[in-house]
Amino acid sequence: MSGNIFGSIFKLTTFGESHGPSIGGVIDGCPSGIEIDIGEIQKDLDRRKPGQSSIVTQRKEPDQVTFYSGIFEGKTTGTPIGFAIHNTNQKSKDYSHIKDSYRPSHADYVYDEKFGIRDYRGGGRSSARETASRVVAGAIAKQFLAPVTINAYVSGVGALKLKSNPSEVDLSKIEDNIVRCPDSKMASEMESLIKNIRKEGNTIGGIVTCIIKNVPVGLGEPVFNKLHAELGKAMLSINAVKGFEYGSGFMGTQKKGSEHNDLFNSDGSTKTNYSGGIQGGISNGMDIYFNVAFKPVATIMQNQETINSKGEKVKMHGKGRHDPCVVPRAVPIVEAMAALVLADFKLLKRTNKI
C-alpha cells in the first residue's frame, strides 16, 4: 500500500489500524517557530472522538495524543513531529463474523483481493479511526495558518438541507449543538432524524460545508495542483465521501456566464463569489467554500445477506457501536484536511518568485 503520505512540503504520514495498539503519524516539513497550543489540538480530537454525544457511536476512546518529537519548549523546531494515539479500547473482541466474510459496501473484499491478507479486526486500516491522526496534523496546520480560519459545519442530513450562503452563516453557533449545524432549528430537526434512523438500526448520509476566511491571494498551483483540486482530493480521501463541489459547484453548471462571472471591486475583491474564492486554481482572497458529500455508513444493525471468502452466501448482522450518521464527527476531519492543503500551499507560495 502506498499513499499514506499527504502533501508536498508540509507532509503528513500516518500509520495504524483501528484495533492495533496505536495509530499516529509524522509531520515532515513543518516550519520551525510555530507556538503550539496542545489544548487546541486535543480540542479538535475531542470533536472527532467517539462517544461524544448521543447521536454518534457510543464506543469510548479518549483519543489522547502523545508527541515524540519536533516540539521543544512550546515551539516547533522544524524537525519532524512524531505522534501517536494509543488505543485503550482494545478488548479482545469476537471478530469471527467478519474474519472470513465480506461486509457489504466495506473494503473487506477489495483488501483481500488486493493484498491477499487483511487485518480483520474492526476494519483495520480502512477504518475511519485513521482520521484521528489527520486531525492532530490539521490542528497544527491551523496554528501555522492563523489568521486564516477554517470552519466546517453540517449542512445536510438525509433530505434536510441548510440553504444559507456559507459566508453569511454564524460560525460561532456551530458547536452549540451536537449535530454541528449552525442553524439551531435545522440542527434540532437533523438530530431527530438521526435518532430515528438509529432506532431503525439504520444509517443516513449527509453534507459537510466548509468555509475558509482571511485567505491570502496566491495559494494554489495553477495546473494539476489547483487549490480546489487538492482540496477535492483531500476531502475525497476521507472515508465515506462521495462528492466535492466548491463555489457554485454543480448548481453552477446551470448558470450562464453573464450570471456567473464575479465582477471586480476596485480593490480586487469581487461583488459576488461564485468562484468560491479560487480562480484558475489560485486563491483570490475571497472566502473559500465547498461542500463534501458523505454516504450513509455501511454498517447497519439489520440483517444483510453477504458472501464469505469462499463465495458462499452468509447472513450478517452489524455488531458493535457505530455511527448512525458520520457528518457530526466528520466536521473536524474536513477542517483538518483543508488545513493541511492550505499549509502546504502557504509554504509553496514562498517559492513562486525570485
Next chain:
Amino acid sequence: MSGNIFGSIFKLTTFGESHGPSIGGVIDGCPSGIEIDIGEIQKDLDRRKPGQSSIVTQRKEPDQVTFYSGIFEGKTTGTPIGFAIHNTNQKSKDYSHIKDSYRPSHADYVYDEKFGIRDYRGGGRSSARETASRVVAGAIAKQFLAPVTINAYVSGVGALKLKSNPSEVDLSKIEDNIVRCPDSKMASEMESLIKNIRKEGNTIGGIVTCIIKNVPVGLGEPVFNKLHAELGKAMLSINAVKGFEYGSGFMGTQKKGSEHNDLFNSDGSTKTNYSGGIQGGISNGMDIYFNVAFKPVATIMQNQETINSKGEKVKMHGKGRHDPCVVPRAVPIVEAMAALVLADFKLLKRTNKI
C-alpha cells in the same frame, strides 16, 4: 509555479502557454513494449480541438502532435516520451484589452498577484489549451490500459439533464452528434440550447459523465490516494471544473444505509453499484462512473465592467472565438485524465504484494 507534473509512476509533465510557440509534455515512467497507434492519439486530439463543429470555438488549430522520444519501431521503449504540439495560429493579435486589465472570473488577477508577471497573450498558462498535452498522454495511457475502456459523454447542459444510468447508456452513440450526448433527442435539445446561448453572446455550464468498464479489482491506494480521490483531483484540475461526484454522489447523502449498501453476488460482483465501482478507495471490478461539473466559460461577448492593474474601472468586451459551452470538447479531456489515473494505479498495483 509547481504542479505541472501529474502521477506517481506514470508521470506527465506539461509545458506551454496558449499563444507561445508550442505546448507539449513528457511522460516519464511509461512501461516499455506498448504498441502505439498514433492514429488513436490524433483521434482524441481531434475530439478536443477547436473548430471541430458549429457549437465550439471557431478558432482553427490543427493540434498535430510530434513525438521526440520514447517510441521506437512502433513501441514504447520505456524511456520518457517527449512530445510537442506546435501552435500554428500565432498571429500577432492585439492583446491590449487584456494586457493591463483583469477579465472577470479569469486567472489574470491572481496570476499578477502570485507571479508579478503574466504572459497576457490569450490566457498564457491558464488557458485550457494546456489540456491538449493531457489528451496526448491520456491516449497513450488508454493503449496501456486495454481492455479497460474509458468513455465520457455530455450528460448536462444548463438545465438539460440526461438521467440514464451510466452503465446502461449506449456508448457507441456518443460520437454520433456534435454535443457528444449519447441520447440523440437530448443531444439535439442541448445543441439548440448552446446555439441560442451563443447568439446571446453568452455561455452556459454543463456536466460530463464518465464510465470505465473492465476495471480489474485492486486499483487505488486506500488512504490518501484513494482511487476516487485521485480521479477527483484529476477532474478538478481541468479548467472550469467546479465539482466531482462518483457512484451515488451527492444524491447518496440522502439515502439510508439499508438502501445504499451494494449486496454481493457470489462472484464478488454486486447487485447494485451505488459504490461506483470503488470501495474503500479501491476498485472492486464493477463499472466506475462519475460526474464532472463545468461552469460557464468566463469570456462572454457582452460588455462587462472590470478593473485594470491600477484598480481603475474599465469596460471590457470579449474578443476572439470562444466556446459557448465547454462540455463537448471536455469529453476527451475527462477521458484522458481518467486514463492517467488508472495507468498510474495499474503500475502501483504491481507493488502491493511480496
Next chain:
Amino acid sequence: MSGNIFGSIFKLTTFGESHGPSIGGVIDGCPSGIEIDIGEIQKDLDRRKPGQSSIVTQRKEPDQVTFYSGIFEGKTTGTPIGFAIHNTNQKSKDYSHIKDSYRPSHADYVYDEKFGIRDYRGGGRSSARETASRVVAGAIAKQFLAPVTINAYVSGVGALKLKSNPSEVDLSKIEDNIVRCPDSKMASEMESLIKNIRKEGNTIGGIVTCIIKNVPVGLGEPVFNKLHAELGKAMLSINAVKGFEYGSGFMGTQKKGSEHNDLFNSDGSTKTNYSGGIQGGISNGMDIYFNVAFKPVATIMQNQETINSKGEKVKMHGKGRHDPCVVPRAVPIVEAMAALVLADFKLLKRTNKI
C-alpha cells in the same frame, strides 16, 4: 525541515531527537505477505547500539523496537509499518555547555542559523541516533529482498586499510571481532589503534565496504535515479560520511578503457567487475560493491576553543560518552540504507514493462 522521507515506493519516514522521549518511523509502501522475523530486526539494532563493546561509546541504550502497525499474524499486511524506539537513557543531563555554544564541526551553528531554534539536548535531530530507525526499516527491507544478501564490513581505520577484493572476502568472519573487519589480523590492529585514539581523548575516521550478492539484473532507473546514484545518496545521508565510490571508484580514474572494460561471458556475466555490478545505472547481476568514507567524530575529549551564539570565544571540552571511531557501529547502518535502496528498486522494476 524537509527530507525525512526516503524512497519512492518503499518509503521510510523517520522522526525523533536523540534525547527526546522516542525516535521511530513509518514505512509506507511495504508489500504485503512478507514473513517478518522480529529477532533479525533486533539483531541489526544490537549491532548498531551503543555500549556493545569496548571500542564504542559506553552509553547504555537497549534500542528495543516496538511495532504499532502493518504486521499482523507474523506477516506484513501492506499497510504502513509504524514503529518507535523509546529512549530509556533520558536522564536530565546538564547541556549548558552546548546550549548556547557551537561545537566545532557539529551542526549546532547551522541549525541555529537555519531554524532559529534548536533542541540542544545531545545533538537533537542531527545526532546519529536517528539512524536506529533506518536500521529497523532496513532489516525489514532485507527480509523482502532475500535471497539478495547485503554485507558491510570495516575496511579502513585511519591509515590501516584492508586491500582485499570485496568479492573474495570471507563475510562469515565479519562479526567475529568487535571492529567488524573480516580479516582477524587487520581487525586486531584496528582495535589497538582505536583504543589508543580513545586514550588520547581523540577520534579517528574509517571506511566501510559493502558487498551485495545475488542481485537480479535490472535494478536502477538509468538517468537521474541510477542505482549507484541512489546508493551514493543513501550512504552520504549517513552522519559523518564524506565520500562514496563503487566498483573501480576513484582508482578507476587512472585506468585505460582497455583495462577497465568488463568483458562478457556467454551467460551475460562478466570476466572482471570494475563496473561494480552496475552498468548505465542498472544492476547487471554481478556483485555490487562500494566504499563509504567516514570522517573522525567531531566530539573529542580535549579542550577546544569555539564560539557561542553571540560570537564570543568560549572554551569547550567534550562531555559524555562518545565513539572514538564510528565505523564498527556504522556497518549495520550502511547495510540498512543499501537495503532500502534495493527494496525500492525491486518494486519499481515491476513497472518497467507492459
Next chain:
Amino acid sequence: MSGNIFGSIFKLTTFGESHGPSIGGVIDGCPSGIEIDIGEIQKDLDRRKPGQSSIVTQRKEPDQVTFYSGIFEGKTTGTPIGFAIHNTNQKSKDYSHIKDSYRPSHADYVYDEKFGIRDYRGGGRSSARETASRVVAGAIAKQFLAPVTINAYVSGVGALKLKSNPSEVDLSKIEDNIVRCPDSKMASEMESLIKNIRKEGNTIGGIVTCIIKNVPVGLGEPVFNKLHAELGKAMLSINAVKGFEYGSGFMGTQKKGSEHNDLFNSDGSTKTNYSGGIQGGISNGMDIYFNVAFKPVATIMQNQETINSKGEKVKMHGKGRHDPCVVPRAVPIVEAMAALVLADFKLLKRTNKI
C-alpha cells in the same frame, strides 16, 4: 523507466535519445522574475558540445537550444520552461554492429534485460547526450543562484593530479586551455596524455573538482536530503561517474578529530574547511568543494570480444567519434548538476521557518 525527473521544487524532467530527432526537457517550479541571459545558456552548452577541441569527440553537433515556454519578455514567468535541442547529426548510420551485440561496459545488455526492447541507435537514452538538457537547466539555475558561483575544473587525468586547494585555485584560468585545468603546466601534461591515449585507440579516466562560493548558510535538509547527499546523487547520476567525495573526503578517514575539526572564527566562519562548506548536511557559508571520479570511456578503437543477444561470442571494434577522455566536457555538466541541487535547496530554505 522512471527517474527522468530531478529535484523537489525546482524540477527538471528530461527526454530524448542520442540519435532520435530531439532531446530536451521541462523545468517545473522555476520562480518568476529571473532575467534570463540566453547567451549564458548557450555558452555552457558550447562548453559541453562535441567537436569543440582536438581532445574531444570530433562529432559535429551545434547543440542549439530552443525555448518553448516559461520565458516572456526576457524573464521567467514562473510557468514551466519547455525546451528542445534538435539533433542535426542524424545521418542514417549503420548500427548493425551494436544492434544485436552488447558493447562491454555499456548499458546495452542491461537495457535489453530490463526493458525487453532497446533503441540501439548510438546508445539511445543511455548516451551522455542527455546531459545537454541538464546543462540548459543548470544554466538557468545559475542565473537564479547569483551571486553564488559554481566552477568546476579538471583536476585529474589518469595518474596526473592537480593537488591544489580548491579555494586557492585561480578559477579565471579554467577556460584558458582545452583540458579545463586551471594550472597551465598540468593542463599541458594532461593534454599530451589524452592525445597519446587517443592515438592508442584507448580512453582514460579523470577527476573533476567543483568549488562553490558565496553560498548562504542554511542550504540542505539535514537527514536524508543532506546537501552533500543530493550533490553526491547529482554527480553520480552523470554518465561514467564512479565516485564522489566532498571536503576532506576519503583522505579525511585517515585524520584524527583534533586535526579535522574546523574551529570557528567569531563571525561563524571557520579557520579550516575540512567540512567542505557543509556541516550536518547544511551549508555553513564556507566554500563547498567536491571531487567527482570519471571512469575511462567504454568505447575504444580496439578489437574486443563480446557477446550478442543470443549469448554467442562476437568480435567488436568501436566505430564513430568518441571522447578519449570525458572530463573536459564533463566540467559544465558537473556545474549544471550542482546548480540544480542548490537552486532546489534555495527554494526549500524559504520554507524552514514560520
